[in-house]
Amino acid sequence: MTGLRVRHRKTVALDGVDLDLGTGVHGLLGPNGAGKTSLIRVLATVAQPSGGRVEILGRDTAEQRGRTEVRRRLGYLPQEFGHYPGFTVREFVAYVAWLKEVPAARVPDAVADVVARVGLADRIDARIRTLSGGMVRRVGIAQALVNEPGVLLLDEPTAGLDPEQRVEFRELLRELGTSATVLVSTHLVEDVAAACTEVTLLDAGRIAYRGTPRSLSELGEVSDGPGDHPIERGYTAALRAHRAPGARESVR
Numbered sequence: 001m002t003g004l005r006v007r008h009r010k011t012v013a014l015d016g017v018d019l020d021l022g023t024g025v026h027g028l029l030g031p032n033g034a035g036k037t038s039l040i041r042v043l044a045t046v047a048q049p050s051g052g053r054v055e056i057l058g059r060d061t062a063e064q065r066g067r068t069e070v071r072r073r074l075g076y077l078p079q080e081f082g083h084y085p086g087f088t089v090r091e092f093v094a095y096v097a098w099l100k101e102v103p104a105a106r107v108p109d110a111v112a113d114v115v116a117r118v119g120l121a122d123r124i125d126a127r128i129r130t131l132s133g134g135m136v137r138r139v140g141i142a143q144a145l146v147n148e149p150g151v152l153l154l155d156e157p158t159a160g161l162d163p164e165q166r167v168e169f170r171e172l173l174r175e176l177g178t179s180a181t182v183l184v185s186t187h188l189v190e191d192v193a194a195a196c197t198e199v200t201l202l203d204a205g206r207i208a209y210r211g212t213p214r215s216l217s218e219l220g221e222v223s224d225g226p227g228d229h230p231i232e233r234g235y236t237a238a239l240r241a242h243r244a245p246g247a248r249e250s251v252r
């Protein structure tokens with residue numbers, strides 16, 4: 001994407017973001033209101049940018065045909081994930097597979113496979129309303145995977161997962177990142193350290209830092225910023241550097 005701008009009435013959520021994401025797991029970090037959800041929603045083609053250009057899987061999303069094609073090959077877990085509580089897990093994931101135009105003959109196996117990957121095989125015929133919050137989140141991850149997406153957009157996927165599930169989810173992310181472009185927004189820097197190949201830090205609608213989890217940790221090792229882990233200190237150090245007077249031009 002180049003020069004991406006997003007406005008919500010008077011609020012500028014993204015202020016000219018240039019980002020090129022290849023295969024791998026990209027962590028998207030930033031304080032509340034930094035613009036992470038706005039960025040993911042534009043990439044998911046559910047929101048229109050007010051400026052700039054977005055190309056996904058070689059398609060320009062400003063064009064109707066491009067958007068239709070991209071939607072078929074995209075997986076998206078929104079921050080507030082809408083589902084039908086009366087559906088079973090199997091019915092709901094199959095419904096999303098149908099929306100994504102997965103060939104009908106492949107749907108049963110594709111559904112069983114993704115539900116097993118998120119650790120819900122034993123609840124596949126349970127109604128979603130009977131599941132815990134963390135389990136519903138995992139249904140959300142399963143529906144995002146059902147069409148074997150080339151681009152996977154996950155907005156705070158680990159919110160509500162218990163520690164064991166988070167560890168398993170990171171493993172799944174690493175696996176997915178070998179063949180797809182995965183963008184994960186999170187507030188949990190340890191998820192980024194464990195599962196991401198690259199990290200982008202947004203602050204007030206601009207890119208404050210880009211690098212690898214290792215480079216962010218290294219920044220933390222030489223900084224005296226707050227944080228209990230080097231990558232947390234790197235996060236605060238990168239934000240402070242970005243916010244320092246005169247720093248704006250040196251970023252990017």
Ligand SMILES: Nc1ncnc2c1ncn2[C@@H]1O[C@H](COP(=O)(O)OP(=O)(O)OP(=O)(O)O)[C@@H](O)[C@H]1O
Nearest residue numbers: 008011012013030031032033034035036037038039
């Ligand atoms: N629908 C909306 N109407 C008005 N302002 C909005 C709307 N959605 C987002 N904003 C504003 O846009 C900015 C970016 O919000 P966004 O949700 O993209 O941030 P975020 O990084 O995802 O935050 P969080 O970590 O809290 O989820 C914020 O200032 C927010 O208040």
